[in-house]
Amino acid sequence: DAGVIQSPRHEVTEMGQEVTLRCKPISGHDYLFWYRQTMMRGLELLIYFNNNVPIDDSGMPEDRFSAKMPNASFSTLKIQPSEPRDSAVYFCASSLSAGLNYEQYFGPGTRLTVT
Amino acid sequence: AQKVTQAQTEISVVEKEDVTLDCVYETRDTTYYLFWYKQPPSGELVFLIRRNSFDEQNEISGRYSWNFQKSTSSFNFTITASQVVDSAVYFCALSEVGGGSEKLVFGKGTKLTVNP
Numbered sequence: 001d002a003g004v005i006q007s008p009r010h011e012v013t014e015m016g017q018e019v020t021l022r023c024k025p026i027s028g029h030d031y032l033f034w035y036r037q038t039m040m041r042g043l044e045l046l047i048y049f050n051n052n053v054p055i056d057d058s059g060m061p062e063d064r065f066s067a068k069m070p071n072a073s074f075s076t077l078k079i080q081p082s083e084p085r086d087s088a089v090y091f092c093a094s095s096l097s098a099g100l101n102y103e104q105y106f107g108p109g110t111r112l113t114v115t
Numbered sequence: 116a117q118k119v120t121q122a123q124t125e126i127s128v129v130e131k132e133d134v135t136l137d138c139v140y141e142t143r144d145t146t147y148y149l150f151w152y153k154q155p156p157s158g159e160l161v162f163l164i165r166r167n168s169f170d171e172q173n174e175i176s177g178r179y180s181w182n183f184q185k186s187t188s189s190f191n192f193t194i195t196a197s198q199v200v201d202s203a204v205y206f207c208a209l210s211e212v213g214g215g216s217e218k219l220v221f222g223k224g225t226k227l228t229v230n231p
Contacts, residue, residue, distance in 0.1 A: 033219075043221040056218065091160065096178065103150065106160035106220060 004107035012113045018080040019035070021110045023074055025094030032039050033104060034067055034077050035091040043091075049075065050097070082114045117142050119209050121222035126215040128197055129230050136192040136225045138207030144168075149183065150219065160206070166190065190220045197229045 005024040007063040013019055025032045033048040052069045060067070064083070069075040079086055089111050093104040118141040127195045128134045140149065151163040164174065166183050168216045174181045194201055211218075 042223045045218055045220075048218065088159065093160075102148075103162050103165050105162065106152075108159050111158075 004092055004094050005106035006110050010104045010111050013082055014091055014115055016081045019082045021077040021090050023075045023092030029094035029096045032075050033093040037089045079112055084114045087114050117209050117220045119207050119220055119222035121207055125226045125227045127228045128196045133195050134197050136156050136205050138190045140188050146213045148210045151192050152206045153187050153203045155203040188214045199229050199231055
């Protein structure tokens with residue numbers, strides 16, 4: 001079975017440009033999570049969705065960040081305009097909420113560099 | 116608020132040594148899950164284990180074992196007879212149950228280097 005798919009794997013962009021990161025969760029999973037990983041702050045949850053609906057976006061750093069999930073098989077994380085401090089690895093994860101037996105499966109990540 | 120502390124930032128061992136990675140957590144809930152994830156140099160996050168707060172039985176999977184102690188709020192991870200392939204960053208994580216929240220809070224991670 002395919003795992004969580006993220007694209008692109010690497011993105012280099014200039015400050016001020018718009019960046020869109022994409023994620024395809026595991027089929028049948030009803031939760032989708034976006035995380036950011038940096039050396040300074042570690043792994044941080046940015047936002048998560050349940051059945052395509054945003055549940056908690058309290059981790060989104062500021063209005064420059066937005067996330068959408070138009071359907072069960074696709075989500076985007078957009079940064080507009082991008083800044084050098086947004087440089088990080090962005091992970092998407094999905095899970096099947098099954099009471100006591102859920103775990104999150106992570107994609108390979110997108111390494112974003114903003115110059 | 117939930118919090119996960121991995122006090123060991125980096126550990127270096129020689130192959131075949133046993134090594135224990137510490138994890139201490141804080142939560143106000145009585146029902147919660149604990150996790151360990153592995154992040155090898157390639158960068159992906161690999162799920163290793165999940166424990167719920169009602170199950171304090173220790174678990175063993177091959178060379179890996181986990182010791183969950185609610186009395187000390189710890190969920191430690193031991194690798195027996197370590198191998199070079201075990202070199203990775205290991206993350207402990209906590210999730211509370213209920214209220215519709217499925218959020219994971221991660222510790223800062225412990226970087227394990229196993230030298231040949």
